[in-house]
Amino acid sequence: MTEAVVDYPQCRITPLRMLKPDSAELLLNGIVEISGIRRMTINGPNLPRTVPYGPARGKPNPNSNRKFITVGGSEFELHVQVGTIILEVLDDEVIEKIRALCDRFFTKFPYQLQTGKKYMKTQPTVADYAKYGPNADLRMLGLTDPRNKEGPVIIQGR
Template sequence: MTEATYPQCRIVPQRFLKSDSAQRLLNAVVRVEGVRRMIINGPRLPATVPYGPARGKPNPHPDRKKIMVGDTEFELEVQVGGLILEVEEKGVIAEIRKVCDEVLTVPYTLDEGTFMKPVPTMSDYAKYGPDADPRLLGLADPRSRKGLVIIQGLK
């Protein structure tokens, strides 16, 4: 676990974002200097129908699609309801607010606080072991088989 603590903030739009708006917001936010880590939050959009009589059948969803952030392409698996960001220093949050004002077409709130888990849980220990990289903590669902996405192409 790292000793240093970094400021964190959370962007919560008043409406769920469609994939296009989410892509626009993410691209604007990652270009702000000093963003260390980021989580995209929201209700999950499963690839197959999870339960009911149609269980297991494919679930085409217009918002579950590949998006491009920086030079990195990844699949959006949630309907974007919020972003949690960890930044290098407090001044970056003001920058993020400015970017949100420009990009978001719906009202939003930007809170400062602690939103990522600071210490590993039992599940994290089981998944990543005793010498886990502290930067991984709280970034991905430990039950998920997919890992993190490293955004590239910003320089």
Template sequence: MTNPTESGTKCPEQPELGDTLQIEIVPQRILSPETSEKLLGRIYECDGIVRVMVQGSRLPDMVGYGPGKGEKVSHPLKKQIEVEGQEINMRVSLGRLRIEVLDEECVEQIRLACKEVLNFPFEFYVGTFFKKHATVVDYAKMGPCADETLLGMTDPKAKLDQIIYIKKDEDSEDDNISDEECKSTCGCND
């Protein structure tokens, strides 16, 4: 049996996920939206970024249960930040970052950015933190034509529209494969 992603196509600009380095940054504090914006801005200045995943406690829009059910939540950490020219509504408080990069030089640039932006201790790990192959959940959720950069980026019960994909300014829309091109190449059905 073949891996479902083996039959799919890849963008010519996409690196093989096995040829990259992965970083995990764990600050000893939950970051404010302002610090998150500074840190993410500095991280995205590196040329070799493949993908970035922000993890932390969820910041809900509405109270989900109890006497205030349905009331709007006004949380001080729930603000919009700007990264790479995109306005992003923070849905989680930044408690951990996982980053995939192309080379060791980018790892050192990110380490330096963390030292400059974060004025408190943080842990910096280089290892394997993202899935490299599609699982049954990925196949069921995204199909055989799933973009490999989305593997492991969502909770199995989460909605795919909760992923915010930040494109670097120099990327163009021509680099992306359309759904029709993918379906004609790998033969998947909607």
């Protein structure tokens, strides 16, 4: 029998401009201080380590936007230019706290905060089944690309 899936509220932060690593680090560190966040995904266009195609294929791709940042004490490398941040939270009050933080943070350009329940996967798809099997950890779904060898970053709660 399948477990009952609890639909937690989700929200998506979309700034008008794509963020640089320093700004993203600042914003994410503000966000992780808010308690009640279950899962978080950073989305944006890929910044590959090597040139993926074209005449220079395979050559190194130095890019100042692909950088190590520290969020909530965990260090990880940004693989994308931060375009949107998707969060799954425990209740709607947390979303309001995130909104208040974003209002304070985005002063140079506007942002949009969308709320709903469909920005991040909550149930396994066939691809997830093939990758994780029948007893997949529901918290891990949709956090990383199933084809990617690197797993999600775990930020410890305080």
